[in-house]
Amino acid sequence: MTQLRAPTTVWIVDDDLGFVWWLGELFTEAGCRALPALTCDQAVSLINTLNVGVDLLVLNPRLPGVVKMLQTLGSSHAGFKLVLIGKAPAPFTNAIHPRAILERPSGSDPISRLEWLKKVRKLLKDVATAAAV
């Protein structure tokens, strides 16, 4: 039986502080080492400063500097897996190939921590097995 392993180090890069913190807690609870950044430049800087590697990148593709960041990480941390927060904007759809897409919670209803923890665990399982789309 094949044992699925969650990615070790997850970087969450988004400019919505609440969502970054929310995901950070959930990925940590799911057994990952989760680390945050609010901009692409900050992510590259922190990745280099903390020197903890990148196994999975959960990234808002609408942030400024996304392509440059992916090129930088592609050469320095080859092999990391990519999950996008929402679909990539039109100019990037052919250039960015994520393993999965994670949608933000919609509406203003309260969100369930348990449901999101399940979602994160499923995402980790899917990412471990899926090819880039």
Next chain:
Amino acid sequence: MSPAPALAPVVRFLEPHHVDQRLNRRYPIALDIEYKLLRKGRVERLGLGRTLNISSGGVLFEANEPLPAGSSIELLMHWPFLLAGVCPLKLVIHGNVVRSDAKGVAVQTKHHEFRTAGARSPKSSNKVRSLMR
């Protein structure tokens, strides 16, 4: 007049539903914080609190005392993940108190950033507690 095709992704990004979905969402996150009430750039009061929720635009937290609306405030939060016993990151938020009542202290964020941090020990909280005495 419709925008040029090259600007279409930008226009879509700026459409209201993208903005609303993010600003309205408050994520229920409970963690200890330290705060500094500032007046003319000087620390007027130090305290400890616990967050109730975090959004892209602000933080709601519980404090032991009401804080004056309109005050400048700095919040310090430690990223929950430890790396070899060290908290690698702390979040510093600068903002204004917009409301302080039985529901908590609401802070509107003006600026926030993650900073690399040293060893996480009870020292910093103890320092705040000793200053509060």
